[in-house]
Amino acid sequence: MKNIKLSLLALFVGLSLLWLLADDMLSVPYALFPLRASLINYTGVLAMGAMSVGMLLAIRPRRIEPFLGGLDKSYRLHKWLGISALVLSIVHWLWAQGVKWLVGWGWLEKPARKAAAATAEPSPIADFLRSQRGLAEDLGEWAFYASVVLIVLALLKHFPYRWFFKTHRLLAIVYLVLVFHSVVLMKTAYWSSPIGPLMALLMLAGSVAAGISLLRRVGHSRRVVGNIETLELHPDNRVLGVGIQLQGSWAGHQAGQFAFVTFDPAEGPHPFTISSAWHDDGRLRFHIKGIGDYTASLPQTLKVGDPVTVEGPYGRFDFGGTQPRQIWVAGGIGITPFIARLQALAQQPDQRPVDLFYSTAEPDQEFIQRLNALAERAQVKLHVLVSGRDGRLNAERLCQQVPEWRDASMWFCGPAGFGQALRQDLVARGLAVADFHQELFDMR
Structure with a gap:
C-alpha cells in the first residue's frame, strides 16, 4: 500500500510542479477570470494525467506489477486514480461552467476579450486546433457526463459484475474523446514547456492502452x-x-x-x-x-x-522473505493461496516452522479434514477457528498461540476489515509493517 500512496503523490506533485513552470498564474495580478482559466487548465492536466495512468494500468502491464507488489495492488491504484480523476474532472467542470452561470445570472461581469496577439509565422497546426475548439468543448462536456456515470457505476459494490465488465470498457471510448478535448484545448504555451511533452506521452500511452482494451487484447499473451x-x-x-x-x-x-x-x-x-x-x-x-x-x-x-x-x-503473494518462521491467516475463502502453498511444501519441505490459522463462519468438516491432512504432510501447524463457536481471531489470541510471533512474517488473505484490524493490532504490538503481507480480497 505504501507504493500506491507514493505513486499517487509522485504523479500529482510532479504534474503540479511542471504545470507551475508552464503557467503564468503566479506572475500576474489576481483577477477571477485569469485565475479561472489557470485552474481549468490545472485540473484538466491532473485529471487527464490520472486517467492516462489508470488506463495504462487497466491492461495489466507486467513491468509495473513488481513495483506495486502485485496486480491486486495495481488495481487498487487504478481505483484511486479513477476516484481522483472523477473529483478533479468535477472541479474542472465547475470552474468551466459555474462562472458562466454566474455571468448569465448577472452576478459577475465578464471582461472584454483581448485581441489575439499577432504571430510572426502562421502555424497550420495551431490554426487547425483553434478551428476545433467548439467541437472539443462540446465533446468534452458530454464525455465528462459519461465518465461520471461510468466511474460511479464501477464504484457501486452492488452493481452486477457482468454489467460492470461491459460498461467499464466504455471508459476507453470516453478517454479517447477526452484526449481530443485535451489536445485541442490545452494552453498553447504548455506545449513548449516540459508539461506538454509529458502530457503528450501520457495520453499516447493511454490511447494505446484504450485501443488494446477496445480490441479485447488485454492479457492476450497470457x-x-x-x-x-x-x-x-x-x-x-x-x-x-x-x-x-x-x-x-x-x-x-x-x-x-x-x-x-x-x-x-x-x-x-x-x-x-x-x-x-x-x-x-x-x-x-x-x-x-x-x-x-x-x-x-x-x-x-x-x-x-x-x-x-x-x-x-x-500476483506477488509468494511467501518469500528471510524471517525464520511464518504465520499464515486465512479468512473464509482466503484459504485458497495457502492450500496451494501447502501442496508445494508437501513436495518440497521448508525448514521454517509455519502456523496456519483458518477462521471460518461456515465449517465444512470434509474440507477441514482434507486441509488438516494436507497440513500434516506439509509439516504446518493448523489452527481452525469457527467464529460462531470460538470467536473471531485477533492479535492477542494469535500472539498467545505463537509466542515467537516477533520472529515471523505474517501472510494474510481474507476480508479487508479482518485484515486491517489484525494488521493494526500486530503493528501496535511491535510487528514491522513490512512483515505483514496481505492479498487484497476485492479488486473493484
Missing part, C-alpha cells in the same frame, strides 16, 4: 484455453472446487498467485486464486466461494468438459 476436468461441491461452506485441464502452454505459477478465469464469455473473466501447486502437468485447481449471484450459480451451471479460458498467472 491466455490459455482448457476444459473443466473435475467439479467438487462443499455445501456446508458453499465452496466449489474446479479442476481444469489446460490445452495450451501454461508458464507455470507460484503458490499464492491468481488467474482470471472465463467460464462464460458473456460474463467475462473473474479473478480467482489458484489453489493448487504447479506440477507441470497442465492442471489447475480453483476453490470458488458462492458469494455473489454469479459464483453462487456456478454449481448449477458448470459441467465437466465445459470450455474455460485462463489468463495469468498474476
